[in-house]
Amino acid sequence: MTNFISVKNETKRYGTGSHAVTANKNISFEIEPGELTIILGASGAGKSTLLNVLGGMDHLTSGSVNVNGVELGELDKRGLNTYRRKQVGFVFQFYNLVQNLTTVENVELAAEIAPDAIDAVQALTQVGLKDRIENFPAQLSGGEQQRVAIARAMAKNPDLLLADEPTGALDYKTGKKILQLFQDFVRETGKNVIIVTHNLMIRPMADHVIEIADGQVKADKRNKKPTPVAEIEW
Numbered sequence: 001m002t003n004f005i006s007v008k009n010e011t012k013r014y015g016t017g018s019h020a021v022t023a024n025k026n027i028s029f030e031i032e033p034g035e036l037t038i039i040l041g042a043s044g045a046g047k048s049t050l051l052n053v054l055g056g057m058d059h060l061t062s063g064s065v066n067v068n069g070v071e072l073g074e075l076d077k078r079g080l081n082t083y084r085r086k087q088v089g090f091v092f093q094f095y096n097l098v099q100n101l102t103t104v105e106n107v108e109l110a111a112e113i114a115p116d117a118i119d120a121v122q123a124l125t126q127v128g129l130k131d132r133i134e135n136f137p138a139q140l141s142g143g144e145q146q147r148v149a150i151a152r153a154m155a156k157n158p159d160l161l162l163a164d165e166p167t168g169a170l171d172y173k174t175g176k177k178i179l180q181l182f183q184d185f186v187r188e189t190g191k192n193v194i195i196v197t198h199n200l201m202i203r204p205m206a207d208h209v210i211e212i213a214d215g216q217v218k219a220d221k222r223n224k225k226p227t228p229v230a231e232i233e234w
């Protein structure tokens with residue numbers, strides 16, 4: 001099978017000289033189409049850096065990162081913008097919704113910049129928020145706001161959905177529902193989701209688990225039989 005993502009000796013350094021920090025060092029792995037991947041690691045391990053490089057939010061320093069045929073290291077700022085716009089959806093720990101736009105407007109705003117976007121109301125229906133489309137973010141619970149953020153990412157109909165600690169601000173039960181949405185998305189669309197987390201306990205839900213320590217890949221394993229989120233306890 002052709003790999004959807006191929007990372008070879010990816011290195012990301014911030015700053016120069018004695019102040020330089022090497023956040024990713026010679027990272028290599030491959031991700032197949034339709035995989036739900038979890039990137040695990042302690043605080044400061046370099047997970048967010050890796051996610052930002054994969055999502056085209058940051059330039060790699062050296063090595064190669066190929067996503068669905070696009071060689072990210074060869075793109076300039078403008079090329080990365082286009083890549084991000086067309087191919088990537090993001091979900092962050094603190095939702096990052098626009099406070100003075102309604103739920104449906106938040107989703108429409110993201111969908112507008114994507115060429116194959118799906119309808120905003122349809123995306124919100126998929127995450128169980130059809131009744132809340134005219135509400136503002138401040139009128140929703142944390143879990144509901146994260147659902148809006150997921151609908152916003154899904155509405156772009158991206159090849160790659162990236163989530164950085166998506167359950168970090170949520171209680172256990174709500175977090176589980178959010179993770180279920182990602183697992184459903186992968187199963188239903190055959191697209192790729194990458195979740196960055198330090199929560200080791202959610203490892204069984206993934207098709208693919210990559211552990212990062214001190215900026216390097218420490219382990220790279222696939223689960224033959226991923227566990228449905230509903231059956232995972234932590």
Ligand SMILES: Nc1ncnc2c1ncn2[C@@H]1O[C@H](COP(=O)(O)OP(=O)(O)OP(=O)(O)O)[C@@H](O)[C@H]1O
Nearest residue numbers: 014021023041042043044045046047048049050198
């Ligand atoms: N923009 C930046 N400028 C300088 N150093 C940075 C920058 N971003 C990250 N770093 C450094 O790179 C290293 C890896 O950070 P990163 O945020 O990728 O780790 P992480 O595994 O996501 O951690 P956490 O779980 O705490 O978010 C850290 O030492 C961090 O201080």
